[in-house]
Amino acid sequence: MDCLVPGTQVTGVDAVPFWRRIRLADGREGWSAKKFLEPVGPVVDELAPPEAAIPPNAWLEVHIVDVGQGDGIWIRTYDDGVAGNGVFEGKNIVIDGGPDASPGEATLRDYLESRGHHGSVIDALVVSHPHDDHYPGALRIFRHFDVASYYDPGFPKGGVEYPAFLNEVKAEKTEGHPIELHIGRSNFGVPAWGKEVKVEFLYAWPGANDGLGSKANTVENNASIVMKVTYGRHSFLFMGDAEGKERDDAPDKPKYVEKILLAEHQPEALHATVLKLAHHGSETSSTLPFMQAVNPEIIVASSGRKKFGTVFLPDVSVLERYCQLNPAVRMYRTDKDDEAKYRTTKNDADGDHVVIRTNGRDIEVLAYADGVLLTTGETCQTVPP
Numbered sequence: 001m002d003c004l005v006p007g008t009q010v011t012g013v014d015a016v017p018f019w020r021r022i023r024l025a026d027g028r029e030g031w032s033a034k035k036f037l038e039p040v041g042p043v044v045d046e047l048a049p050p051e052a053a054i055p056p057n058a059w060l061e062v063h064i065v066d067v068g069q070g071d072g073i074w075i076r077t078y079d080d081g082v083a084g085n086g087v088f089e090g091k092n093i094v095i096d097g098g099p100d101a102s103p104g105e106a107t108l109r110d111y112l113e114s115r116g117h118h119g120s121v122i123d124a125l126v127v128s129h130p131h132d133d134h135y136p137g138a139l140r141i142f143r144h145f146d147v148a149s150y151y152d153p154g155f156p157k158g159g160v161e162y163p164a165f166l167n168e169v170k171a172e173k174t175e176g177h178p179i180e181l182h183i184g185r186s187n188f189g190v191p192a193w194g195k196e197v198k199v200e201f202l203y204a205w206p207g208a209n210d211g212l213g214s215k216a217n218t219v220e221n222n223a224s225i226v227m228k229v230t231y232g233r234h235s236f237l238f239m240g241d242a243e244g245k246e247r248d249d250a251p252d253k254p255k256y257v258e259k260i261l262l263a264e265h266q267p268e269a270l271h272a273t274v275l276k277l278a279h280h281g282s283e284t285s286s287t288l289p290f291m292q293a294v295n296p297e298i299i300v301a302s303s304g305r306k307k308f309g310t311v312f313l314p315d316v317s318v319l320e321r322y323c324q325l326n327p328a329v330r331m332y333r334t335d336k337d338d339e340a341k342y343r344t345t346k347n348d349a350d351g352d353h354v355v356i357r358t359n360g361r362d363i364e365v366l367a368y369a370d371g372v373l374l375t376t377g378e379t380c381q382t383v384p385p
């Protein structure tokens with residue numbers, strides 16, 4: 001452990017999330033938190049590489065963390081050790097923070113802190129929509145990390161809690177700079193998360209509730225930010241809780257967000273290798289025309305043991321639809337074995353994380369049960385829904 005004088009020039013030689021291995025002029029090497037390093041000197045401006053230019057070890061990782069019933073997702077891009085040239089910058093993006101948890105059970109924060117360090121920079125936090133299983137855990141992210149930018153659909157949620165949450169967001173500072181706020185789709189712009197990554201906001205609350213449902217809960221789900229991330233030949237579609245129908249409707253006629261997405265985008269634009277299922281795999285989403293457009297190879301349900309009326313999510317009927325569409329689809333769930341183990345909302349965040357990584361060509365899934373890496377993937381055959 002050494003304390004460097006501000007202005008000391010070092011050479012970056014390696015990187016892991018939130019840390020950079022550095023070499024001093026005298027040849028000594030060690031690790032520094034990235035937040036204390038600034039790029040200096042000539043930086044080669046690399047252009048967005050075609051797929052072939054993504055190094056084989058340049059993994060982009062998507063961690064769908066088991067936060068119980070809710071969503072909590074961490075995306076980390078590859079860091080090539082050259083800071084500040086806009087490509088392979090090792091960015092950290094969080095989508096949703098999961099539900100509130102009692103003290104000591106801040107699942108997503110703990111997951112991030114065990115892989116980073118207190119005060120690390122989260123480059124962007126995206127809150128898909130203001131529901132209790134998506135945003136409250138994000139407050140713990142703000143309190144333990146420095147969040148540089150914030151994305152929110154801008155839905156005018158009343159009450160006390162969400163406006164109070166937004167006030168804390170707005171007070172956030174990162175290295176002395178106020179947080180960059182992107183509230184409402186027209187303020188999203190194009191995120192600078194590295195030229196090698198294509199980020200598209202395909203949908204967010206349009207500013208009026210027309211056509212988004214008659215129940216307040218449905219409308220709020222249909223305010224969700226829908227985001228697609230493409231890296232090389234693979235892509236991820238994050239749906240938040242966007243819906244496509246009422247539970248009892250037949251699955252062949254899309255309504256709500258799925259109808260809007262199909263009207264505004266060509267099927268190729270909706271296609272994704274990996275689909276984070278909308279609304280925890282609920283029967284209120286995943287209509288047939290939408291599924292056919294996305295045509296995923298891998299689906300992930302982020303859910304837990306919270307009962308909605310008479311059902312837990314994901315709905316088995318939804319998983320069956322994906323298996324019928326593509327019997328080779330691989331499905332993963334953050335509520336793995338929660339039913340068999342009699343889990344409840346108090347203890348369903350038991351480490352069933354799903355980590356997907358791609359170098360733009362290959363794609364690998366590391367699925368965990370109780371925090372232990374599983375050796376075999378799940379298919380429609382091995383795990384009948």
Ligand SMILES: [Zn+2]
Pocket residue numbers: 070071131133134241279280
């Ligand atoms: Zn939800």
